[in-house]
Amino acid sequence: NAGVMQNPRHLVRRRGQEARLRCSPMKGHSHVYWYRQLPEEGLKFMVYLQKENIIDESGMPKERFSAEFPKEGPSILRIQQVVRGDSAAYFCASSQESDYEQYFGPGTRLTVT
């Protein structure tokens, strides 16, 4: 059973470009979470999704950030018009149910130049 997969592992974008981060949950998991780890800071919750639904986006910046988890395919975290402050490691996690263990992917390290 493959774990949570994220791609790309490393992404470099220039200021103003768009970043698209993908996450494939573990088989059988229908709950997906995105977290961000800024340099020298702890992990912060961003958004919680189920298939075709956003359950909690209380940690998402109000502008430029969006997330989706379509009926088919991976979950996507999209950052429009990236700025240097978006440089961070973005982790995706999945679980069978919302109160079960969350399993994390290896992360996508975004660098904005």
Added chain:
Amino acid sequence: KQEVTQIPAALSVPEGENLVLNCSFTDSAIYNLQWFRQDPGKGLTSLLLIQSSQREQTSGRLNASLDKSSGRSTLYIAASQPGDSATYLCAVMGPSNTGKLIFGQGTTLQVKP
């Protein structure tokens, strides 16, 4: 607002020692608590999940305890090994089954051979 604190921020011990990592949270109304391990530049590995109704969980050389009333959890590592060197993170969910984890800043452990 829930806050999670881990003390100490860093710990260095000789191989073979038993050690305790501490995690405290400000709101005792949690749903569950999860301990993770993070290796440099890598994702998170789930170690133990304790539901709010449980007092402890064990896995191999690891034992995690939970005292909700005092807002504390400890992770006990027996007979430490150099391979245990990593950052250990604790995260709480709650008070309800929200799916959202709130993380501490972590304790970076170094086990010297």
